[in-house]
Amino acid sequence: MITKPFMPATTWQTVGPFFSIGLERLYRADIAGAGVDGERIRVAGRLLDGDYNPIPDAVVEVWQANAHGKYAHPGDTQDKPLEQGFRGFGRIATDDLGEFRFSTVKPGSVLTQSGEPQAPHLVVSLMMRGLLRGLVTRAYFPNEGLNATDQVLQCVPPARRSTLLLSSLVENDVPTFGWTIHMQGPSETVFFDF
Amino acid sequence: MNECQTYPSPFRKHKQGTQPDHLHAGYVSSMKRAPLQPLVTITPTLSELTGPLFGRDEIVAGECNMTRSANGGEAQGQRIAVSGRLLDEGGAPIRNTLLEVWQANAAGRYLHKWDQHDAPLDPNFSGEGHVLTDDLGRYSFVTVQPGSYPWGNHHNAWRPAHIHFSVFGPAVCTRLVTQMYFPGDPLLPFDPIYNCTADSAARERLISRFDWNTTIPQSTLGFVFDIHLRGRYATPMEEGHDDH
Ligand SMILES: [Fe+3]
Numbered sequence: 184m185i186t187k188p189f190m191p192a193t194t195w196q197t198v199g200p201f202f203s204i205g206l207e208r209l210y211r212a213d214i215a216g217a218g219v220d221g222e223r224i225r226v227a228g229r230l231l232d233g234d235y236n237p238i239p240d241a242v243v244e245v246w247q248a249n250a251h252g253k254y255a256h257p258g259d260t261q262d263k264p265l266e267q268g269f270r271g272f273g274r275i276a277t278d279d280l281g282e283f284r285f286s287t288v289k290p291g292s293v294l295t296q297s298g299e300p301q302a303p304h305l306v307v308s309l310m311m312r313g314l315l316r317g318l319v320t321r322a323y324f325p326n327e328g329l330n331a332t333d334q335v336l337q338c339v340p341p342a343r344r345s346t347l348l349l350s351s352l353v354e355n356d357v358p359t360f361g362w363t364i365h366m367q368g369p370s371e372t373v374f375f376d377f
Numbered sequence: 378m379n380e381c382q383t384y385p386s387p388f389r390k391h392k393q394g395t396q397p398d399h400l401h402a403g404y405v406s407s408m409k410r411a412p413l414q415p416l417v418t419i420t421p422t423l424s425e426l427t428g429p430l431f432g433r434d435e436i437v438a439g440e441c442n443m444t445r446s447a448n449g450g451e452a453q454g455q456r457i458a459v460s461g462r463l464l465d466e467g468g469a470p471i472r473n474t475l476l477e478v479w480q481a482n483a484a485g486r487y488l489h490k491w492d493q494h495d496a497p498l499d500p501n502f503s504g505e506g507h508v509l510t511d512d513l514g515r516y517s518f519v520t521v522q523p524g525s526y527p528w529g530n531h532h533n534a535w536r537p538a539h540i541h542f543s544v545f546g547p548a549v550c551t552r553l554v555t556q557m558y559f560p561g562d563p564l565l566p567f568d569p570i571y572n573c574t575a576d577s578a579a580r581e582r583l584i585s586r587f588d589w590n591t592t593i594p595q596s597t598l599g600f601v602f603d604i605h606l607r608g609r610y611a612t613p614m615e616e617g618h619d620d621h
Pocket residue numbers: 199201481536539541
C-alpha cells in the first residue's frame with residue numbers, strides 16, 4: 184500500500200499593512216444581498232489595541248448562516264431552505280477610526296454536531312499587521328434565550344462572555360448592533376482555537 | 378464549573394511549533410495587538426467546519442499574468458512564473474479554490490497609499506493577482522520578482538522579498554494567509570516575521586524553490602511553492618498508515 188507523506192499545514196504569516204491590494208476585490212459589506220429571507224440588521228464594530236488606540240489597518244471577515252440557520256456550503260446537510268444567491272460571507276477593512284460596518288440578515292440557529300441548537304451568531308475572523316496568525320471569534324446577539332445553553336459560550340469563562348455579545352443601538356430604524364473588539368486589556372475579546 | 382463539551386475535532390491540531398505564537402517580541406507591532414489571554418478551545422461546529430467557497434463566478438480561471446497592465450504595458454523587473462499545488466496535510470489536492478496574492482513591485486514598492494518607501498511606482502504593475510486551483514490542486518501565475526523593502530520594525534530593518542498569499546480552503550478551519558519567500562535571500566536570517574515560527578523545517582517550507590521545468594527560455598524564471606492546508610484526521614480504517 185502506498186503511504187502518502189504527512190506534511191504539516193503551511194505556516195501562517197501576517198497579512199501586513201498592504202493587504203487591500205490583494206483582498207479588496209472581495210470586500211463585501213452587504214452580506215445578505217437582496218431577496219434573502221430574514222430580519223435586516225446592521226453591525227457597527229470597532230477594533231482597539233492594547234493601548235485603546237483604534238486599529239486602522241485590519242481586515243474583518245464574517246461567515247454566517249442564513250435566517251433559517253443554514254450555511255451556503257455543501258458540508259451543511261441540515262434540511263433547511265437556502266436562498267439562491269445567499270453566500271453569508273463578508274469582508275470589511277477597518278477605517279481610520281478602527282471602525283467597520285456591515286449589513287446583513289440576522290442568522291438563525293445552527294445545530295451542533297450532537298443536534299443541539301446553537302444561539303444565533305456570526306463567525307468573525309481578524310487579520311492585521313502585527314498579527315502573525317488570524318484570530319477567530321464569534322458575535323452573539325443580546326437577549327437571546329439560546330445564549331444560556333450555547334455550547335461554545337459554555338466553553339468561555341463566564342466573566343469573559345460579555346466580550347462576545349453585541350449591544351443594541353438604535354439607528355435609522357434598522358436594528359443596529361455595536362461591538363468593540365479589544366485585542367488586549369481587561370476586556371480582551373475571547374478568541375477561539377478549534 | 379463550565380459545561381464545556383468537547384467532541385473530537387475532525388481537523389488535525391497543528392503540529393507543535395509549526396505555527397507562530399501571536400506574541401513575538403522581535404516583531405514590534407505584535408506587542409499591542411496579539412491577544413494576551415489564552416485562546417478558548419472549542420469543538421468546531423458547522424460554523425467552523427464550513428466556510429466561503431469562491432469559484433469561477435468570481436475569478437476567471439486560467440493563468441493569471443500580473444506583468445501586463447490593463448492598457449497592455451509591461452511591468453518592470455525580472456519576470457517569474459510561480460506555480461505549485463494546494464494540498465491538505467495528507468497530500469490530497471484542494472480543487473477549484475481561490476488564491477489571492479499581492480506583492481511589492483520590482484523596486485520594493487507597494488501600490489498603496491500608506492507605502493512611503495522612496496522607490497519608484499511602476500505604472501504597469503498593480504501587484505494584485507487572483508487565481509483558482511485546477512482539478513489537481515495546481516495553480517500558477519506570472520509576475521515580476523518583488524524587491525526587498527525597508528520597514529520601521531528596528532534599525533535598518535528590511536523585509537526579504539516575498540509574495541503574500543491568502544487561501545480559504547473548504548472551511549473556516551483551513552483559512553491560511555502566508556508569505557512565500559525566495560531561495561538564498563540574505564535577509565531571511567534577520568527577518569522577525571519569517572523567524573517567528575519555532576520549527577525550522579516549517580519556516581523553510583515558506584521558501585519557494587527555483588525550478589527549471591517551469592522556467593521559460595529567454596523569458597521567465599520558474600519558482601515552485603506548494604501550500605498545505607489543515608487536514609482532517611483519517612477515518613479509523615486508514616489511520617494505521619497515515620501518521621508516518
Ligand atoms: Fe509585504
